[in-house]
Amino acid sequence: MNPLIASEAAGRLAPTALSVNLNKVALLRNTRHLGIPSVTRAAGIVLQAGANGITVHPRPDERHIRGSDVHELAELLRRDWPHIEYNIEGNPFHNLMDFVRVVRPAQATFVPDAEGQFTSDHGWQLPADIERLAPVIAETKALGVRVSLFMDPIPEAMKLAREVGADRVELYTETYASAWGTPRQAEVLAGFTAAAEAALAAGLGVNAGHDLNRDNLADFLRAVPGVQEVSIGHALIADALELGYTATIRDYQRCIAAAYPG
Ligand SMILES: CC(=O)[C@@H](O)[C@H](O)COP(=O)(O)O
Ligand SMILES: NCC(=O)COP(=O)(O)O
Numbered sequence: 001m002n003p004l005i006a007s008e009a010a011g012r013l014a015p016t017a018l019s020v021n022l023n024k025v026a027l028l029r030n031t032r033h034l035g036i037p038s039v040t041r042a043a044g045i046v047l048q049a050g051a052n053g054i055t056v057h058p059r060p061d062e063r064h065i066r067g068s069d070v071h072e073l074a075e076l077l078r079r080d081w082p083h084i085e086y087n088i089e090g091n092p093f094h095n096l097m098d099f100v101r102v103v104r105p106a107q108a109t110f111v112p113d114a115e116g117q118f119t120s121d122h123g124w125q126l127p128a129d130i131e132r133l134a135p136v137i138a139e140t141k142a143l144g145v146r147v148s149l150f151m152d153p154i155p156e157a158m159k160l161a162r163e164v165g166a167d168r169v170e171l172y173t174e175t176y177a178s179a180w181g182t183p184r185q186a187e188v189l190a191g192f193t194a195a196a197e198a199a200l201a202a203g204l205g206v207n208a209g210h211d212l213n214r215d216n217l218a219d220f221l222r223a224v225p226g227v228q229e230v231s232i233g234h235a236l237i238a239d240a241l242e243l244g245y246t247a248t249i250r251d252y253q254r255c256i257a258a259a260y261p262g
Pocket of ligand 1: 111118
């Protein structure tokens with residue numbers, strides 16, 4: 001069983017924080033010039049329902065989250081939800097740093113995506129990426145922003161992630177999600193457990209994300225130690241289309257709580 005984890009933001013014992021990724025609300029909004037569904041309204045409702053954070057991934061092509069969304073969400077959180085963590089994801093060698101320098105979110109998650117990439121599908125390559133990552137990690141931390149590196153679950157890479165200055169890693173969980181419910185689930189999950197243990201041993205915090213959902217979340221959190229934050233978007237917003245935002249958030253929080261019995 002994973003230990004309960006002191007939440008850095010609230011200084012309280014809490015299980016894994018749920019950070020809701022709003023990319024897909026913006027994707028639907030962008031298909032008409034009507035401004036609905038509202039990204040900021042979605043943020044307010046999911047936070048009211050018990051979400052612990054907000055995540056956005058403002059891709060350079062603005063297919064979903066636009067620059068205006070990033071700033072409007074920053075203002076909403078600053079005004080109404082000052083203790084809620086804002087996590088902005090992106091490639092620091094594309095447009096991410098423009099947002100980090102102005103918004104100064106609680107966390108920046110560096111993702112090595114190409115500009116037109118269909119979706120995120122791999123982590124950083126360490127040591128190959130160390131030389132170019134080091135200065136931008138240092139700049140981000142000097143701005144008071146926590147740095148999380150989007151990483152494949154490779155135990156040997158975790159010490160290098162710490163050495164390049166990362167505060168946390170976000171384990172890319174698509175391979176787990178694809179294996180969930182198949183005979184390979186235990187084997188794949190063991191790889192994530194080893195990667196998380198290596199990250200913790202290196203002094204890193206552990207986040208996780210990509211293709212997590214209500215079915216696979218609890219099994220992941222039961223097996224993988226010390227997960228401080230899961231960022232979930234695609235499946236959660238799909239669920240909200242059927243259940244509504246409030247019921248969906250409560251369902252995901254139930255899945256998280258189920259991983260921490262007692
Ligand atoms: C980094 C990651 O796995 C996701 O946070 C990413 O935001 C997904 O991007 P799309 O929503 O554009 O697929
Ligand atoms: N970092 C993962 C994230 O923010 C959302 O990923 P997904 O749930 O949309 O696959």
